[in-house]
Amino acid sequence: MQAFQFMRANSIQHAIGAAAHASTAQQGASVRYVAGGTTLLDLMKLDVEYPQLVIDINRLPLGEVEHTATGLKIGALVRNADLAQHPVVKRDYPVLSEALLSGASGQLRNMATTSGNLLQRTRCMYFRDTAMACNKRQPGSGCAAIAGVNRMLAVLGTSEHCIATNPSDMNVALMALDASVVIHGLRGERQVPIGEFFVLPGGDPQRENVLEPGDLITHVLLPAPPAGTRSHYLKLRDRASYEFALASAAVAVQVVDGHIQHVRVALGGVGTRPWRSPEAEQALKGRAPNETAFTAAAEAALRDARPQSQNAFKIELARRCLRHALATATA
Ligand SMILES: Cc1cc2nc3c(=O)[nH]c(=O)nc-3n(C[C@H](O)[C@H](O)[C@H](O)COP(=O)(O)OP(=O)(O)OC[C@H]3O[C@@H](n4cnc5c(N)ncnc54)[C@H](O)[C@@H]3O)c2cc1C
Ligand code: SF4
Known part of the structure; x- marks a missing residue:
């Protein structure tokens, strides 16, 4: 150090x-x-x-969850353990509670915060090893993962410069909940929808989000879910706890008169950023919540997937994960 x-x-x-x-x-x-x-x-x-x-920043007054008329205002310093157990989160946003509880361990969740989780870095092993080439850590040095061990890495949103996954479970749930990130910087306060917060690696994998130097995240906002929405997070991994996702799915679904009216679909463990799938949502809207619709959504979500040498299995795993999450949420 x-x-x-x-x-x-x-x-x-x-x-x-x-x-x-x-x-x-x-x-x-x-x-x-x-x-x-x-x-x-x-x-x-x-x-x-x-x-x-x-x-x-632990002395800043950012450790509260406020339930407002429009939804939930989550302070940046709210610990993952507290957020997962918050009664309104458990009642109205179960996908978030489930995602948080599926991450890390009890001890880590007691320390980890909302903003820290949002900004956690990739677990690509070459990123964490300064002896290896890594464009994210050292721009222009190359990407050891592309011809190396890439079983855990991404199949969606990759570039020839970086194939690392965003490892967060919470971020996937935030995508399905239409969250916004409140940022304070030298030029004042701004709100960024979560779908615009993370950027693809492209030719500049060092940049992972839209934050400018010195920007401070102060809150995450969640709108109130449409009436009757049911949500669920499913995480598939090599062992049952204390392990990052191979594939995960966060879904929020509102069914009215037997048809899907509102739906959000996001995938984890497979994308270079938490992966919202408008294609899957389109495949579900207006349809009855059944296996045919879920299969169409899963196909659409993974249509653009590009596997590396060791991670083609993730494509089918993610499809099954999404089908199962949708079936559970609408059962
Ligand atoms: C062994 C292990 C297993 C894990 N398993 C999982 C898992 O299964 N799933 C999962 O999702 N996560 C997992 N994690 C990651 C864990 O969730 C994160 O380490 C944690 O959420 C980070 O939060 P923190 O508050 O400790 O962040 P910090 O380490 O304090 O900060 C992380 C980054 O965010 C920046 N930052 C923090 N707050 C702000 C702010 N308000 N404004 C601007 N920048 C800020 C920091 O500068 C830093 O760059 C694991 C971690 C470990 C060590
Ligand atoms: S995948 Fe990204 S993080 Fe991993 S070695 Fe390549 S450039 Fe670095």
């Missing part, structure tokens, strides 16, 4: 101001906020991340 400066922020403005000051005073010094630390500290110990300034 490399030496770094450390400070605690007392307010949102203090945090943003300190990040901006460090960037200007030290000519583009890299700055990281630390929340639960369960991603950042690992990566700092591995020398994958080496910020010059670490700003602890």
